[in-house]
Amino acid sequence: MTDRQDMTTPGAKSDGMMSPDVAARRVAASIAGRRQRERRFKSYGLIAIGIALAFLVILFASIFSKGIPGFFQHYVTLEVTLDRAKLDPAGDLSLQSLYDGDARGAIRAALYEATGASGRSGRKAAGKIISQGAEQRLRKAVIDDPSILGTTQSMVFAVDDDVDSFLRGFISRDTPEADRRINDKMIGYIDQLVADNRIEYAFSDYLIFGSASRNAEMAGIFGAFVGSMLTLSVCLVLAFPLGVATAVYLEEFAPKNRLTEIIEININNLAAVPSVVFGILGLAIFIGIFGMPRSIPLIGGVVLALMTLPTIIISSRAAIRAVPPSIRDAALGVGASRMQTMLHHVVPLAMPGMLTGTIIGMAQALGETAPLLMIGMVAFIVDVPGSVTDPGTVLPVQIFMWADFAERMFVQKTSAAIIVLLAFLISMNAAAIFIRKKLERRW
Amino acid sequence: MNSFSVALAVLLIGFVYFILGTRSATAARQSGSRLHSLPHHYGLYAGMMASLPALFALVVLAIGDDIVFNTLALDFVPDAVKAADNYKEVIVLAQIANVVAGINFGEQPQWVNDAAAAWLGWADTSRLIKTMVAIGLAAGGGFLATRQLAPDFRSRNAVERIIMFILGASSVIAILTTIGIVFSVVFESMRFFALVPVSEFLFGLTWNPQFEGAERAGSGQMGLATYGSVPLFAGTFLISIVALSVAVPVGLFSAIYLSEYASPRVRAVVKPLMELLAGVPTVVYGFFAALTVAPFLRSAGMNLGLDVASESALAAGLVMGIMIIPFVSSLSDDVINAVPQALRDAAYGLGSTQSETIRMVVLPAALPGIVAAILLAVSRAVGETMIVVMAAGLAANLSLNPLDAVTTVTAQIVTILVGDQEFESAKTLSAFALALTLIVITLGLNFIALQVVKKYREAYD
Numbered sequence: 001m002t003d004r005q006d007m008t009t010p011g012a013k014s015d016g017m018m019s020p021d022v023a024a025r026r027v028a029a030s031i032a033g034r035r036q037r038e039r040r041f042k043s044y045g046l047i048a049i050g051i052a053l054a055f056l057v058i059l060f061a062s063i064f065s066k067g068i069p070g071f072f073q074h075y076v077t078l079e080v081t082l083d084r085a086k087l088d089p090a091g092d093l094s095l096q097s098l099y100d101g102d103a104r105g106a107i108r109a110a111l112y113e114a115t116g117a118s119g120r121s122g123r124k125a126a127g128k129i130i131s132q133g134a135e136q137r138l139r140k141a142v143i144d145d146p147s148i149l150g151t152t153q154s155m156v157f158a159v160d161d162d163v164d165s166f167l168r169g170f171i172s173r174d175t176p177e178a179d180r181r182i183n184d185k186m187i188g189y190i191d192q193l194v195a196d197n198r199i200e201y202a203f204s205d206y207l208i209f210g211s212a213s214r215n216a217e218m219a220g221i222f223g224a225f226v227g228s229m230l231t232l233s234v235c236l237v238l239a240f241p242l243g244v245a246t247a248v249y250l251e252e253f254a255p256k257n258r259l260t261e262i263i264e265i266n267i268n269n270l271a272a273v274p275s276v277v278f279g280i281l282g283l284a285i286f287i288g289i290f291g292m293p294r295s296i297p298l299i300g301g302v303v304l305a306l307m308t309l310p311t312i313i314i315s316s317r318a319a320i321r322a323v324p325p326s327i328r329d330a331a332l333g334v335g336a337s338r339m340q341t342m343l344h345h346v347v348p349l350a351m352p353g354m355l356t357g358t359i360i361g362m363a364q365a366l367g368e369t370a371p372l373l374m375i376g377m378v379a380f381i382v383d384v385p386g387s388v389t390d391p392g393t394v395l396p397v398q399i400f401m402w403a404d405f406a407e408r409m410f411v412q413k414t415s416a417a418i419i420v421l422l423a424f425l426i427s428m429n430a431a432a433i434f435i436r437k438k439l440e441r442r443w
Numbered sequence: 444m445n446s447f448s449v450a451l452a453v454l455l456i457g458f459v460y461f462i463l464g465t466r467s468a469t470a471a472r473q474s475g476s477r478l479h480s481l482p483h484h485y486g487l488y489a490g491m492m493a494s495l496p497a498l499f500a501l502v503v504l505a506i507g508d509d510i511v512f513n514t515l516a517l518d519f520v521p522d523a524v525k526a527a528d529n530y531k532e533v534i535v536l537a538q539i540a541n542v543v544a545g546i547n548f549g550e551q552p553q554w555v556n557d558a559a560a561a562w563l564g565w566a567d568t569s570r571l572i573k574t575m576v577a578i579g580l581a582a583g584g585g586f587l588a589t590r591q592l593a594p595d596f597r598s599r600n601a602v603e604r605i606i607m608f609i610l611g612a613s614s615v616i617a618i619l620t621t622i623g624i625v626f627s628v629v630f631e632s633m634r635f636f637a638l639v640p641v642s643e644f645l646f647g648l649t650w651n652p653q654f655e656g657a658e659r660a661g662s663g664q665m666g667l668a669t670y671g672s673v674p675l676f677a678g679t680f681l682i683s684i685v686a687l688s689v690a691v692p693v694g695l696f697s698a699i700y701l702s703e704y705a706s707p708r709v710r711a712v713v714k715p716l717m718e719l720l721a722g723v724p725t726v727v728y729g730f731f732a733a734l735t736v737a738p739f740l741r742s743a744g745m746n747l748g749l750d751v752a753s754e755s756a757l758a759a760g761l762v763m764g765i766m767i768i769p770f771v772s773s774l775s776d777d778v779i780n781a782v783p784q785a786l787r788d789a790a791y792g793l794g795s796t797q798s799e800t801i802r803m804v805v806l807p808a809a810l811p812g813i814v815a816a817i818l819l820a821v822s823r824a825v826g827e828t829m830i831v832v833m834a835a836g837l838a839a840n841l842s843l844n845p846l847d848a849v850t851t852v853t854a855q856i857v858t859i860l861v862g863d864q865e866f867e868s869a870k871t872l873s874a875f876a877l878a879l880t881l882i883v884i885t886l887g888l889n890f891i892a893l894q895v896v897k898k899y900r901e902a903y904d
Contacts, residue, residue: 027794034796041798045700048693052717052772055765059723062735245613253607254614266617272819272889273882274826276853277624280878283860284627291509291540306620313617339603367724370828370853373861396726403730403833411734418727429722433715 063415063422070416073204073217073409074164075156076130076193078110080138084149087138093146095139103135107157114198115189125185129193131158133206133218158206159199161216161409163190167199170408207416211382212398216409219402221417223384227297227377227392228366234301234388235308235365240358242305243312244347247354250313251320252342271310278307279374287375294376295391303371308361315357319350352439359432363425369396395421446505449574450498453581457494460585464489464592471594480599488598491605493585501577508569512562519558628882631875638869639670644876647671650839650850652859652870670873672880674841678756678849682835683824685760685845686767691817693764694771701772702779703801714776721769729833732762737834744846752848754836760845763830767820774819778812779805811899815892822888826881828853852877 090097117126134157162181165171171180193199210220254260282303286292323346331341377393385392402414465486542559649669737758744751782805790800831854838848859874
């Protein structure tokens, strides 16, 4: 036995070998303890995995439990008398004329009718039940179908977010009247509307088709979604060709010199730079020096492209490296130039790997928030951006902004927006896995 | 014509030259002359020579004209305005740009309107120049290139040289990005350090940037603003430590279990699930931390009689730890898998149990890689932004108690730079100094991680 054994087993004689049966006895005696330790060690691993998966479950459960209700909201059905003279004073159905018209009055009238509200305070209370977006709805309905003017229509409007929270039970009747945002009169009217079967809990079209709004019941992700898509397309158009070109150059053509080495170090360093720093780059260079406007998807896309470039370059290089040399040799052997070998054979064969890396990079860009905050995409923008140079915002930033609002309904809408974002990210990653599994060739 | 349609026109001209070049080469081949390259190489050469220089010139002009306009516009500023104490070029330029864009806040002085009118004139001239130059270069370049085309012209080599140049130029983007980052951070930081001494920034114990007038000269004056960054770094490291004490044990032990014990089927299910944690955007983690974890910790703390801040370092750190778990576990998984099977077999042969093999053979062999993974995780935690912005708050407390509210470097950068900033105030500039230190720290950690792997890695093959 070695010295080490002697030190750890003080009972053993230091000057010679242990007799075989002493050793055997010692081993036999230790076995139970060692098995125990084995089980304990293994269970640590299981516990660790259990903890990680528990976190995953808690995260998703917490977001889904809040977010699924966010896809729905309460609507009220009212019989609105659409008086042509009141709604369209100029009589030409122009937007201006409809805005000058008294859409609010028509809705209010229908609401007082339905609730039986009377008197100043009663009417005020009833008026608060309905969303401020109702007028826009009405105008849009008139524009879509002018023939409804002069008739009485049964129309569906969203209720105010406080009323919605009340109907969901987040505002209790037992709270003293002064402490809740809904007074007793409103509760009476709401109860009446519920009793008349006028209130329905339905899929929230505002969430999907609405844009940024301070009114929780009208807020939607459409504008942010379009902004995300514009930003992502700029990012893709820049990052994919640049990334692939860089990977091809570094992997196949770059001379082994100082400059190449610096480029490689640079790429690895850029992969490690915190994303917020790319935002500072965008702020200082594109906005500060080039004088480009803030908040536009174009700059967002450029910044995200610079951020995702290292990911795309690294995975594209791995894909190129995975193409066996025999392919190159065969192409060169039949007389192709190096460039032809590369462009006609190696790149097409490496394409699935490059696409996988690009999709993963795009998923990263889609979920990124911090650099876009830096370049001002956090501004409150109601209009849906029509091009990459219109101010806009993106989904993650929208989530960030909504998370700050105090209204109860925003929590649900934020979670719903998160579910939409996660659905996109998960399907992008699934697509990447699919491409890797199905299209990537192994040699 | 705007730049976009000019670019389209240039591409169209290039395409026309491509067709012409290919056609003439095909015709030459049919008439019996021996071509050096394939016909489309001749076309490509002509097309590229037509469109590439023109596009390049267009980009340079499009980026450059605003810079020139800015300089020219400053000539309109009266000396009296320039002499004023609070004169800032950026503000004046923004004033002019607003008038140019048709956004008007009240009555502007006459010189602003003059400058804006002149600006619009320059913009017209610049549009004309852009169109002329781009179209001229495209047509001229294509024409010259087609004249070069002859059956013995080595057009494939020429085309490949151009492609090679494009490939090389794209790879330089990485360097340009780095230069851009350094440029944008270092210069502003230098201006910050001209206002605030480096020693105060590095060793000061209070962080209290104030919203002051543009006339602010230095720190400490009037007893208002102090830029001691120690609380920010302390907060950053406190949160990182909380995060790592979650992520390292969980990540490491799951990596060990997955690579050494788990059956392939378990691995195939669990690994993607854990990677799902890495795919969740940080803003979602921030939302989760602020709305679920922080209130939970607060009420749990109340039940235990502890005073937990509603924006505690614990909540942010815990959630950040969850985010980093897959990072630690997949990196450790890679290094553990890289330990050769022969080492394990040797240990089994000596009668060790599996856990003894892992503890005494596999982990020591994988240690450099694991240390590097942990260092990279630290660098991740330090640079993480959204979770701390949403869950850690802005109170710059110098505290090592994870139940307190602390703030971090990234959270301060975001708060200072989001929204409207005062130009050139020490407060705005301080964000750049913070960013500089952040870059130094993260790159330093990566560098050390790389060195650890390089120096201590055992080569087994």
